[in-house]
Amino acid sequence: MPDTLPPAHRAREELVANLMAVPAVIGLALAVTAFVRRGSGIDGTAGAGLAILGMAALAAAALLVGRLSPGRFRTFVTVMILIGGLLTLICAWFLMQGWLMLAVALTLALWLIFILVAR
Amino acid sequence: MIRILPALILLAPAAHAQQTEWTGFHGDGMAQKYSASTQITPENVSDLEMAWEIHTGDVSDGSGDIPGTVWSATPILANDMLYVGTPFYRILAVHPDTGEIAWTYEPDDTTLEPLSQPELKNRGVTYWEGDGEGPCARRVYIGTMDAELHAVDADTGALCADFGEGGILDVNQWNKPDANFPLSQLQPPTVFRDKLLLGWAGKDWHDAENPLGSVFAIDARTGELDWTFHAIPEDYDGVTGTANVWTAMSVDEENGLAYLPVSSPSADFYGGTRTDPIPLATSVTAVNGDTGEVVWSRQLVDHDIWDYDTVAAPTLVDIPGDGGTTPALVQPTKMGYAFVLNRLTGEPIFPIEDTPVPASDIPTEASAATQPIPTLPKSPIGDDWGGVFGLADIASFGYCSRKFEELRYEGRYTPPSLEGSLAYPATAGGFQWGGGAVDPENGILYINSSRVAQIYQLIERAEYDTMTTGGSEAEGGLFPMTGTPYGFSLTNFLNPIGMPCWKPPYGLMSAIDLKSGETLWERPFGQTQQWGFYMPESWGSPTIGGPVVTASGLIFIGASMDARVRALDAATGDVLWKAQVDAPAVSIPAVYDFKGQQYVVFAVGGNSIIKPQVADQLIAFTLPQ
Numbered sequence: 218m219p220d221t222l223p224p225a226h227r228a229r230e231e232l233v234a235n236l237m238a239v240p241a242v243i244g245l246a247l248a249v250t251a252f253v254r255r256g257s258g259i260d261g262t263a264g265a266g267l268a269i270l271g272m273a274a275l276a277a278a279a280l281l282v283g284r285l286s287p288g289r290f291r292t293f294v295t296v297m298i299l300i301g302g303l304l305t306l307i308c309a310w311f312l313m314q315g316w317l318m319l320a321v322a323l324t325l326a327l328w329l330i331f332i333l334v335a336r
Numbered sequence: 337m338i339r340i341l342p343a344l345i346l347l348a349p350a351a352h353a354q355q356t357e358w359t360g361f362h363g364d365g366m367a368q369k370y371s372a373s374t375q376i377t378p379e380n381v382s383d384l385e386m387a388w389e390i391h392t393g394d395v396s397d398g399s400g401d402i403p404g405t406v407w408s409a410t411p412i413l414a415n416d417m418l419y420v421g422t423p424f425y426r427i428l429a430v431h432p433d434t435g436e437i438a439w440t441y442e443p444d445d446t447t448l449e450p451l452s453q454p455e456l457k458n459r460g461v462t463y464w465e466g467d468g469e470g471p472c473a474r475r476v477y478i479g480t481m482d483a484e485l486h487a488v489d490a491d492t493g494a495l496c497a498d499f500g501e502g503g504i505l506d507v508n509q510w511n512k513p514d515a516n517f518p519l520s521q522l523q524p525p526t527v528f529r530d531k532l533l534l535g536w537a538g539k540d541w542h543d544a545e546n547p548l549g550s551v552f553a554i555d556a557r558t559g560e561l562d563w564t565f566h567a568i569p570e571d572y573d574g575v576t577g578t579a580n581v582w583t584a585m586s587v588d589e590e591n592g593l594a595y596l597p598v599s600s601p602s603a604d605f606y607g608g609t610r611t612d613p614i615p616l617a618t619s620v621t622a623v624n625g626d627t628g629e630v631v632w633s634r635q636l637v638d639h640d641i642w643d644y645d646t647v648a649a650p651t652l653v654d655i656p657g658d659g660g661t662t663p664a665l666v667q668p669t670k671m672g673y674a675f676v677l678n679r680l681t682g683e684p685i686f687p688i689e690d691t692p693v694p695a696s697d698i699p700t701e702a703s704a705a706t707q708p709i710p711t712l713p714k715s716p717i718g719d720d721w722g723g724v725f726g727l728a729d730i731a732s733f734g735y736c737s738r739k740f741e742e743l744r745y746e747g748r749y750t751p752p753s754l755e756g757s758l759a760y761p762a763t764a765g766g767f768q769w770g771g772g773a774v775d776p777e778n779g780i781l782y783i784n785s786s787r788v789a790q791i792y793q794l795i796e797r798a799e800y801d802t803m804t805t806g807g808s809e810a811e812g813g814l815f816p817m818t819g820t821p822y823g824f825s826l827t828n829f830l831n832p833i834g835m836p837c838w839k840p841p842y843g844l845m846s847a848i849d850l851k852s853g854e855t856l857w858e859r860p861f862g863q864t865q866q867w868g869f870y871m872p873e874s875w876g877s878p879t880i881g882g883p884v885v886t887a888s889g890l891i892f893i894g895a896s897m898d899a900r901v902r903a904l905d906a907a908t909g910d911v912l913w914k915a916q917v918d919a920p921a922v923s924i925p926a927v928y929d930f931k932g933q934q935y936v937v938f939a940v941g942g943n944s945i946i947k948p949q950v951a952d953q954l955i956a957f958t959l960p961q
Contacts, residue, residue, distance in 0.1 A: 255951075258898065258899055262868025263867040
């Protein structure tokens with residue numbers, strides 16, 4: 218499908234998507250820290266590993282989605298961000314990682330803005 | 337019930353000192369785990385902050401050459417120094433306010449091998465001081481798995497040459513010559529005046545024939561044997577064994593008595609090879625501390641075939657009442673019963689009823705027709721396992737229900753069977769070795785308990801011989817019980833994804849009024865963790881370790897699976913403060929005052945029974961100065 222959006226609109230989409238990646242990357246750092254830091258309560262656990270995977274996937278998807286032209290694949294990635302974000306939020310909740318939950322929540326808030334901008 | 341000597345004294349004066357030191361495993365010899373310190377209160381405990389921490393370096397997860405470690409030391413505050421032993425049998429002397437290490441004792445030839453236990457264990461050190469001054473007037477002792485007891489000078493860490501041979505006593509000299517394990521010294525000795533009382537730990541569940549249970553009283557200065565307590569008649573040698581004292585003891589120096597929590601005899605889950613009564617097994621037994629003579633004994637499980645070792649030192653307390661005080665002891669058990677007895681006579685303060693229990697269906701077994709069950713206090717873990725946990729059943733497509741249908745279960749004391757029996761409570765407790773803490777001012781007992789269901793299955797010898805022995809108390813496994821017609825299988829009753837098939841809560845904290853026997857409050861305690869995920873607080877956590885109660889109305893405790901240490905409001909059980917530590921703090925904390933500041937110190941070591949996470953952290957908390 219040809220990209221017919223005006224450049225300014227694309228730039229806004231990409232900016233919001235990049236902003237979405239910021240809390241996801243911060244969340245990734247938090248998850249890695251919790252995985253490796255002795256005494257975090259979840260160090261070395263499968264749950265913390267899952268949080269790392271979830272945040273890494275969110276960050277990668279956020280960076281990717283802003284660079285995609287409208288179409289089925291971008292819709293798919295956008296929906297996957299929502300699903301992945303919700304699952305990572307649940308994961309962080311059961312891991313009792315408040316800052317990680319906040320990072321995911323911010324990512325999802327920016328996802329919502331991305332949806333509004335991309336309409 | 338054996339009564340060798342009649343009761344002489346019914347009332348005893350309140351014997352609790354205003355303790356702000358922490359000179360023994362339980363704070364003092366009476367196992368009260370009570371601190372008179374009042375600086376930290378329910379109002380300011382939320383301000384607690386870390387004062388210092390050290391890492392001993394003595395830790396292993398078992399993945400290398402060194403076996404895994406289990407560290408359950410109570411730090412000892414005495415002689416203006418904090419002493420702690422490690423699973424590598426080292427002693428650290430630490431400045432109580434800064435955590436700076438003053439000296440370290442390292443044994444020359446330490447055997448870091450799992451000779452009697454699957455893991456290297458240590459529950460700390462013992463401190464003793466005699467009259468006079470000079471080298472070794474004050475001593476610190478540490479035991480090893482290969483049955484040595486080391487005595488060092490409390491000021492310098494140098495071996496005390498007049499003790500044993502060059503400062504080391506070979507406790508194994510009193511073992512039977514062909515014993516299948518050494519008399520491991522994992523629990524620090526109990527001090528009775530100028531004597532040390534030594535129990536020992538052995539290899540559980542492996543053989544029917546073992547060393548016969550004993551306690552040795554030695555001279556604290558020289559290590560010379562003073563008296564020996566025997567739990568099993570000598571003519572049983574070669575047939576059974578253990579009924580040892582592997583946990584801590586308590587002492588009433590004023591009345592000259594020592595209290596021995598005696599474990600079960602071997603084989604642990606089959607009694608057909610030891611059908612004659614062994615009245616001192618699985619008992620609490622009072623002995624004359626000077627002579628070792630039995631004063632009274634009360635068997636808590638008749639013909640024990642569940643490994644219901646008497647698990648903790650009885651807590652001694654003078655229960656206040658209108659007509660004076662009653663000299664009592666509280667004996668926690670793996671069954672989740674707390675037996676409250678007159679400690680001078682052994683007579684129950686609350687009635688104990690001989691209650692009919694299910695009979696064994698093993699033809700050569702001779703299970704007891706009744707078991708003694710106290711009417712009060714009410715067991716926090718209930719009288720029934722409570723049924724299948726629906727969530728675990730759904731998550732496993734009905735596995736829990738199907739498995740339960742295959743098992744024999746007729747309530748408490750259902751005997752081990754060939755088809756497999758649901759054991760609730762099981763060998764994991766109920767109560768564990770940490771025991772309870774008591775406030776002697778008001779006679780309230782605070783105690784943590786676990787609700788754990790396991791599967792006990794006997795396996796015909798011919799079939800067992802085709803299997804591979806192995807496993808642990810933590811994960812379950814196969815145990816040979818050599819010398820009996822049966823091997824033994826222990827399984828935690830979990831679904832295939834590791835969820836307990838029994839209903840939560842899995843751990844509780846209770847407050848019991850010893851004056852009335854009534855439970856004042858009972859709360860789920862701790863949080864269960866799986867793969868790092870925390871389960872709801874209402875599920876609680878199994879616990880290993882014990883609480884401390886302070887005069888200001890706080891309970892300090894680690895013990896839970898979630899690797900947190902907590903302060904609870906003694907009046908309500910509310911959690912007022914918690915901190916994350918490196919692993920489950922499977923120990924009893926020390927609470928002391930030093931230079932006008934109150935400290936709470938936890939040894940954080942982990943124990944694979946509740947979670948495969950180990951650490952070597954000693955961490956102190958205090959209020960901001």
